[in-house]
């Protein structure tokens with residue numbers, strides 16, 4: 815059976831349809847954007863997530879401009895909006911505003927601290 819591939823929306827690389835991330839640009843949403851909180855599909859321009867109701871845009875912690883929450887990097891400055899889960903056995907990338915890790919379900923309390931550290935490194 816031939817594997818069905820589809821181009822990554824971020825870099826154009828042909829990615830297997832059941833892949834969970836793009837092997838070329840490491841995006842975790844190669845075929846479309848999804849809500850960083852409930853992981854339901856979300857489109858640019860959605861005022862709120864259709865699944866959990868979180869806002870569709872958020873202020874970037876780096877440049878303070880509004881950026882689409884389904885993106886992994888800020889629309890304006892390109893800085894990563896993901897931090898890693900503080901649970902050592904998990905460490906899955908999480909959206910910086912997530913209260914709980916979408917992978918292990920544990921609270922992500924140090925998000926603000928991680929962002930602060932990244933900010934200092936970047937400037």
Ligand SMILES: [Zn+2]
Pocket residue numbers: 822823824825826827836837838839840841844
């Ligand atoms: Zn890609």
Ligand SMILES: [Zn+2]
Pocket residue numbers: 849850851852853854863864865866867868
């Ligand atoms: Zn959601």
Ligand SMILES: [Zn+2]
Pocket residue numbers: 874875876877878879881888889890891892893
């Ligand atoms: Zn930014």
Ligand SMILES: [Zn+2]
Pocket residue numbers: 899900901904905906915916917918919920
């Ligand atoms: Zn986790």
